[in-house]
Amino acid sequence: MIPADLLQTFQDELRDLLESLDRGLLDLRGAPQDGALVAQVFRDLHTIKGNAAMFGLSDLSDFVHGFETAFDRIRSGAAEVTPEVIRLSLLARDEIPGLVAGQPDTEGRRPAIIAALEAELGRALRRDEDVAEAPAEEAPAPVAQAVGSVLTFSLQGRAFETGQKPELLIRELAALGATDLKADLSDLPGPESLDPAQCHIRWTCRLPATVRRSDVEEVFLFADVSWDLVPVAAPAAPVPDVPPYASEPEPEPVAATIRVPAARLDALMDSVGELVIVEARLTELARQSSDPALLATAEQITRLAAGLRDTTMTMRMVPMRTLVGRFRRLVSEAADALQKPVQFTIEGEETEFDKTLIEKLADPIVHLLRNAIDHGIELPGTREAAGKPTMGNIWLSAEQAGTEVLVRIRDDGRGMNPATLRAKAVAMGLIGADAALTDAQLCNLIFEPGFSTAGTITQISGRGVGMDVVRRTIEALRGTITLDTAEGQGTTVTLRLPLTLAIIDGLLIEVAGERYTLPMECVQEIVELPVERQVQRSGGEFLDIRGQFVPFIRLHKVLDCAAPAAGRQNVVVTKAGEEKVGIVVDHILGTNQVVIKQMSKLHRGVTAVSGASILGDGGVALILDVAQAVALARRRGLAADPSPQKPMTTEAA
Amino acid sequence: MTKTVLTVDDSPSIRRMVALTLGEAGYTVIEAVDGLDGLAKATAQAVDGIITDQNMPNMDGISFIRALRQHPKGQGVPVVVLSTDSSESLKQVAREAGATGWMVKPFDQAKLLAVARKVFG
Structure with a gap:
């Protein structure tokens, strides 16, 4: 089976080859006598054919073979390039992507194009016999009855100069069961006439009866060897005075990796x-x-x-490398379409992700890359006017940090202007005209449904759907997405994702007699809830934690449960996206490691719960989705918006 | 000690396949994009074997082997030529140029590994 990333390389290369073919054919139309262009086209076709055959695309390989043969006739001077040849060649070229995709040729168009090309070249092209993989195996004819044979061989010519290695031949013979190997040095010349490139040794060995002549031919397939195989009727007496050559076969190395479905x-x-x-x-x-x-x-x-x-x-970990081919192609295509030259740099290709994660991550990354080119990178003229190099830069990097993986998509484009974002958000009614939001919070508004600041809608992006979908996808993967931008300097989007999706470390809490699990990765600290630290402000309750006002929610209210008896309560300070929110719970029961069980279809509509976990005593604890729980509380007026007094700082990317 | 193999091919797919297949089998694989690049790399460092394409821009496989054999560092290095041409005449030309072995395209990973083990050890 061909590995997926190897297949990707093939696809990438095919795209380059088709581009080169396009260019070659179009240039050839203007310069039909240009032999170098003909050779170029021929070579492109030849490579496409060879690669197609390697990757088992025999239909493509066969089709291109006819195409290539036509150009070989031109290359050899037997036919000329005419405008019709170019037209037909371009038609043939356009069939190639369909052949790769396995589209059937129901109308028989493909043979018709090749036939027309043949006709145009004035001579029917005969399809050569396909290259034979190997000569047909001889009829099994043992060289001797039951007792074996004696093989004598010597390397001819300047064998050492061309890298022939008698020891490898001997190893192969040993693997066939050769014994009694002897070296005959009688042909060795004196030092004055010794040619170090020649092998002056003649070897003799015994082979078992099971070895066929064709086996020996196989051993000497590449070697320039003179050899003779003589059947023997009785075991040859070992020669006592010449010690046998140590010819133990090296053990085959065991495969270092295996593939598993x-x-x-x-x-x-x-x-x-x-x-x-x-x-x-x-x-x-x-x-x-x-x-x-x-x-x-x-x-x-x-x-x-x-x-x-x-x-x-x-x-279950796979490297990001398996995805980057797709990203490269996307960036180059989008950059071409928008006429923005872009240098795309990928760092941390070997960073590993959980298999499930990486499958779901591809689409969001594609979206973010498109955005970077479309909205981030300016047109070359604009960049030049701003004193930037005309070539834009986009970086995609991945790294592992503790139990998380960080993926960053960075561009050196125009960045975002918080004032523009604010105006837009106000116009759309997302925020009030006097809403006190930090720049970081303003920037994160682009993740709201329907938000787009692009002046015009382009083919590439800008329909205002997407960033909210990206955020939802990332959050569904229990990750977070943050955005950093500096006007005129560029934008960085950071995705933080858990290493795995199946098992998490959890904090087990109790509210109104029910147990819940909070994902440990969003827990920052646990504090008590003393009355003197609670601050009432317009819009909700805040907790003063070391001088920072953190809004908090009372979980029993969000979950519509009975209020706890008066007494000490704990606040779990969590990080939901960019902001800190406290969650008031009745009891902290401890940490546990939980296997996430998906909620059933019937419960798919339940918000604030991302799954269930089974506890040691057989009970069930629902896993709270902190961000959703906070959002739910906000909608029901149970939690304050982030504190305006002490703005959260976004982390520097 | 791991053996270093140089793959000389203008097709990244083939280079990648060679690198993957031989890499998994414990060889160290370095890459060159055509004969000229191959010659520079093969003479700049010690390699234990070379797999070269025949049809390449700048310098084809046969010219590459001829040039390699002229160089003191290129003598004695086993070289396998890849070609879609299975004819005896190509083998003759390859042998005369100084090739050690040859392989007809298309080939699969198993075949490639078998030839590498046969010629490079």
């Missing part, structure tokens, strides 16, 4: 997930029984399960 990895991950649940249950039971042996065993199982989980996760 993705479905099996998914199945393994599922099993590991179940194991983690059972392990939590076992730990719980062991704790209750206080049997030391059981406790020790449970601890061991915990350790092993953690190791197994980590290994399984690693197996």
Whole structure:
């Protein structure tokens, strides 16, 4: 099976070859006598044919073969380039993408084009016999009956100069079962006439009866060897005075990697997930029984399960490299379409992502790259006027940071103007005219549905759908998206994503007698809720944490549960996107590792919950989606907007 | 010690396939985009084997091998020529130019590895 990224390389190269072919054919129309152009076209076709055959696209390979043969006739001077030849060639060229995509040729158009090309060249082109892979195998004819044969061979000519290696031939013979190898040095000349490029040794060895003449031919396939194979009726007596050549076959190296169907990895991950649940249950039971042996065993199982989980996760990791071909093509096509020359740099291609994650990440990245070219990068003239190099720059980078992966899409384009964004947002009614928002918050408005500042809608982007979809996709992957921009200098979009989607570390909390899991990655700190720290402001309640006012929500209100009995309450300070929000809970129960179970179809409409987890005692704890819970609270007037007094700072990218 | 193989081909797909296949088998693979580039790379560092395409811009495979064999560092390095031409005459030309082996395109990864092991060890 051909690896996907190799196939991608093929596709990328094909695109380049088709471009080169286009250029060659069009140039040839203006200069039909140009031999270099003919050679160029021929070479492009030849490479397309060769690659197609390598990648098993025999229809394409066959089609291009006819096309290529036509140009070979021109190249050899047997035919001339006419405008009709160019026209037909361009038609033929246009068939190639369809052939790659496997589109059927129901109307028989393809053979018709080639036939017309042949006719135009004035001579029917005979399709050469396809290259033979290997000569047909001889009829199995053992060289001897049961006892074997003796092989004598010597390398001819200046064998060492051309890199021939007798030791490799001997190794292959040894693999066939050769024994009693002897070297005959009688042809070795004296030092005065010795040619170091020649091998003056004649070897003799015994081969078992199972070895056929064709096997020996195979060994000597490339070697310039004079050899003779003589069947023997009885085992030759070993020659006592010449020690046998040490010809132990080297063991074949075991493959360093193996390929496994993705479905099996998914199945393994599922099993590991179940194991983690059972392990939590076992730990719980062991704790209750206080049997030391059981406790020790449970601890061991915990350790092993953690190791197994980590290994399984690693197996599911694939490098970003598998996606970048697509991004490169996209950037180059979009840059061409918009006539904005762009240098596209990719960093961290080897950064690894969970398989599921990377599949879902491709579309958002595509969207962000399109935006960067369309909205970010200016036209060359504008850039020049602003004192920037005419060539725009777009960077895509990926890196692993702890349990997260960071993906950044950066451009050195025009950036965004907070004032423009504000005006637009006000005009659209997204915010009030006097809303106090920081620049960072203003910039993040572009993630609101329907928001677009592009003056005109282009083919590439700008219909105002997308950025909100991008954000939703990223958040569905339990990631966050942030944007940093400096007017005139460019924009950076940062995606933060969890390393894996299947198992998370959670904080187990209790509200009104029910347990919930908060994803640990959004928990920043846990503080008590003393009355003196609570600040009432217009719009809601804030908590004064080390001088910073953090809005908070009371989870029991959001979830419509009974208020807790008076007493100490805890606030879990979470990070929902760019802002900090406190969540008031009744009790903190501890940390746990949970396997995310998807909610059933019936519960798909439930907001603020991203899944369920099964606890050690068999109970279920819903996993809260913090950002959604905060948004829900806001909609119901249960939480304040971010504090205007102490603006949040966006992190520098 | 790992063996270093130079793949000389104007097609990135082929270079990539060679790099992937031989890389997985434990070879170190370096790449050159045509005969001229190949000659520069093969003479700048020690390589244990070369796989070269025949049909390339700037300098084709046969000219590359001829030039390589003229260079002191290029003598004794096994060279495999890739070609879509399976004719005996090409093999004759390749052998005379100093090629060690040849392979007819298309080939698969298994075949490539088999030839590499056969010629480079």
